[in-house]
Amino acid sequence: MKKKSFNIKNIAKISGFGVSTVSRVINNHPDVSDKTREKILKVIKEYNYIPNNSARNLKKTETNNIGLLVKGIYNPFFSEIVQIIENRINEAGYSMIIHYKYSDINDIGSAIQFIKEKRLKGLIYLGGDFNHEDDEQLKYIDTPIVITSPNIIEEVYRKTFSSIVIENEESAYDAVNYLIELGHKDIGVIAAEIKGNSIGELRLNGYKRALKENDIEILEDYIKVGDFTFESGFREMNKLLDDRRDISAVFSVSDIMAIGAAKAILKRGLKIPEDISIIGFDGIEYSHYFHPSISTIEQPKEQFAHKSIDILIDLIDKKIEHQHIVLDTKLLKRKSCKHI
Known part of the structure; x- marks a missing residue:
């Protein structure tokens, strides 16, 4: 088959899929299974096919x-x-x-x-x-x-x-290690998006590593999972307080959730940092103007x-x-x- 005559119909025939399916893969539509996408892309690579309506357009x-x-x-x-x-x-x-x-x-x-x-x-x-x-x-x-x-x-x-x-994991480690240096051992965490090598998982890994290296037991009911919103920080902090009233400190993997968590702590009549210390992540301006101002890992x-x-x-x-x-x-x- 001559390269100059090679087209989307050839890709469809070789891969065993319909022309419409090949077109959806070329145009990056989400309604194609990963397995199908992988097979079609393999054929595209093997025959060095440059789709007219995607890569060539990108070059112009x-x-x-x-x-x-x-x-x-x-x-x-x-x-x-x-x-x-x-x-x-x-x-x-x-x-x-x-x-x-x-x-x-x-x-x-x-x-x-x-x-x-x-x-x-x-x-x-x-x-x-x-x-x-x-x-x-x-x-x-x-x-x-x-x-x-x-x-x-x-x-x-x-x-x-x-x-x-x-370095998300290393930065989270620094935050939790700071709490440990202040004498805290009962440290909760409000995590987010715990899935394969996500930012949320890396920051949770930093929390766990800091505890492990300081011979502090990792307890599952100290770990709550939000979704990077004020509301989820507030909600998960309440769950944490319901499950573990003995906590003395909390690490939140984002400042947004840390502010929500601080609101939950204060609403229960507890004081920050007298009753519970809290540290966030990101260094957003809101965390500075919250009362009390929230310790955080500042991103540049x-x-x-x-x-x-x-x-x-x-x-x-x-x-x-x-x-x-x-x-x-x-x-x-x-x-x-x-x-x-």
Whole structure:
């Protein structure tokens, strides 16, 4: 079969699936099983097929637009980064198009669709999760992508995008170890999204490692799971207090949930930090102005923003190859933790 005559019908025939199914895979529709998608992508790779309506379109970038794709709209941590990025994009002479993604389904598919629809010059993705299943799709994209503050699994073919991350497990370990240094042993945790190598799981792993290395027993009823909202922090803290009234400290894997948890503690007539110490994660502005101000692990928001746009523009100008940067976090000791 000559390469010039190779088309979507050939892919369908070789893979054993219908033309419509192959088309849905090429266009990154979510309504295709992982097994089917894998088989079709394998054929596409084997025959070096370049889909007319996906990869080729991505190469014909004619706009001056840089896209900003944000996973979730409710996290003020991202809103502070967005403002800096927008200013930098404008200063560099580009236009910014922002899109918020609410679903947890198919992060890479959302990125590709956004690039294709808006014919983007480059893309910054705040908060997406990419894994090894995305390798084949990423290889078809010439548009530069910078993924900021996500969890990126090491097996991903990382020559196809740039990333700026933190060490989630190590930073969570530092937070819990600080509580232990203050004399706390009965330490609860409000976790989130406990699934294969997610940010929530990595931060929970840091909690567990700190307890283990200090010979403190890990108890399942000390572990509650929220969903990165004020409401879930409030709800799970109440469950924690109902199950374990002996706790002296709580680690929340986000400041948003830490504020919700603090509200639950205060509503029960307990005092922070006199009765219960609490520490969060992210370093959002709200945590500073809460009373008492909440101790937290501060992520370097300004560095995330500036490095994201610096790398993206250099990639657009073909000055550099893809970069992968790990930034340091900082423990902010405030009024919500005390020595016992």
